[in-house]
Amino acid sequence: MSDLAAFQDQFSEALHHSGDLTGNGDAKTLRIGLSVHRNTVYKALIDALRANYPTVERLAGDEWFKASAYAFLAENHPEEASLSAFGVTYPDFLATLPAAAELPYLPGVARLDRFWTEAHIAADADVLSPAALAGIPSDSLFDLKFRLHPSARLRWFAQPSPSIWRLNRPPSPVPAPDRLDVDWVAEGALVARPRGEVVMLMLDAASFAFLGKCLAGATLGQAATRALEIDSAADLKTRIAQFITFGAFMPIAVPGSNQREDHE
Amino acid sequence: MRPSAGIGFKAEHCSDAVECIASGLWFEVHAENYMVEGGPRLAMLETLRSAHPVSLHGVGLSLAADADPDMRHVARLKMLVDRFEPFVVSEHLAWSAWRGVYNPGLLPFPRTRSALDRVVANVMRVQEALGRAILIENPALYMPLDGHQLAETEFLDELVRQSGCGLLIDVNNVYVSANNLGFSAQAYLESIPGAAIGEIHLAGHAADMRYGESLLIDTHDAPVCEAVWGLYEGLIDRVGPRPTLIERDDNIPLFAELRRERDRAHAVLTSAPSLECREAAHV
Secondary structure, X not given: OOHHHHHHHHHHHHHHOOOOOOOOOOHHHHHHHHHHHHHHHHHHHHHHHHHHOHHHHHHHOHHHHHHHHHHHHHXXXXXXXXXXXXXXXXXXXXXHOHHHHHOOOHHHHHHHHHHHHHHHHOOOOOOOOHXXXXXXXXXXXXXXXXXXXXXXXXXXXXXXXXHHHHHHOOOOOOOHHHOOOOOOOOEEEEEEOOOOOOEEEXXXXXXXXXXXXXXXXXXXXXHHHHHHHHOOXXXXXXXXXHHHHHOOEOOOOOOOOOOOOOOO | OOOOEEEEOXXXXXXXXXXXXXXXXXXXXXXXXXXXXXXXXXXXXXXXXXXXXXXXXXXXXXXXXXXXXXXXXXXXXXXXXXXXXXXXXXXXXXXXXXXXXXXXXXXOOOOXXXXXXXXXXHHHHHXXXXXXXXXXXXXXXXXXOOOOOOOHHHHHHHHHHHHOOEEEEEHHHHHHHHHHHOOOHHHHHHOOOHHHEEEEEEEOOEEEOOOEEEXXXXXXXXXXXXXXXXXXHHHHHHHOOOOEEEEOOOOOOOHHHHHHHHHHHXXXXXXXXXXXXXXXXXX
């Protein structure tokens, strides 16, 4: 191993655990200098998690959030220099914390912060427009496959995390006393960035089931059937129009025309 | 007009930045912030670029690590270079990523001849992949290390000679390092090869909370101090005008305040005689 590599091994170890750099100079000045670098690195890591989980920080408070972030960082380091997507497993990590048991909606809120980040940086893609369906005969509609927009993220939550997230997501959270002013029921959410901004659509069980089927590659007819099994009174026509207006879908791939061939 | 003085771009100032009209104004962005697949961030950079020249400043390439550059990272940098056509691309004389872990900081190393070989090779690899030369920025240092075989200015001079890269001289980093390690900032700046300087950074710093002024931290959270302005004016007087950036990454003030600092740098650049004028005057 080269001297440079050995130095960098030793420095990395000292940076992340409280070891010392030995053999490189005066011990005290090395320790002081190392602490400056350690502070810089950890400030940047905490700031990256803050940027990606702002609603968790808002709800849990700065102290609790920082403590959870340090615990997360003890086991998770970024693998790449772009920190925009750092912390993908933080929502799962939160769910394992004993403290999170007191805030059962919090891992779900983290999940939604994560969905926001992923939607925000997702590739640009066209959206299915209402006009695109105009020319399709109604008896062919049910055979179509509605594919979710590539920025879309879909989830069912046992806690009312979507409502809580919507109330508390910066930059315009509600005042603190109102932050949990929600009905305590299970909820679904669709997060996407169909045009310029990230948007969220709240979903009941039937809508969630419908979109879940679309995500799994089902036809419109199969998705509709599933939704009606959950709620036979669901007004699918209105709901589908709402999903289209929201921007939930990619343009329809019409069978037999302009088929894009996959290139290996 | 060629780029004179510029401002580090902040998203919260987007409309001010795009609408600002000032001769020679340009903006610098951190490359890693734009290594995303799509979305508003890239759209914002398109808008900025359509209004002003842009400089792309990387922080994560880890060129001083004893390892090959991460070519996936280089590929993402190349995509940004090709798309946004920055007038200058820069990185740091430092390491950050090591053995699969990215440390968001700029870390020091003993400047040995074999370290120089490694940095030269890494810089050349990146330049070849990008199809252009890059600028390398001098670091802020917080402790003396044993084992240096080359002074920093020697190291940078050799790096330029062997790799064909240019230099980004951060005058605040020189001031901070000189303070912390006890050398002369003036002497350092006088030994930098002027022709290699492609860009200059000016920024603010802060005294360490525990150790005070004996340990300055390169925080980029304050206005440029008068001592740094003085060093900058001396440097420009010696080497001639160079694109100069006002860097502020924390405690972001109103855009107008950054504009004022920028205008001060612009005034220094436009009042400095160019090297051609100065050489003609000696005839």
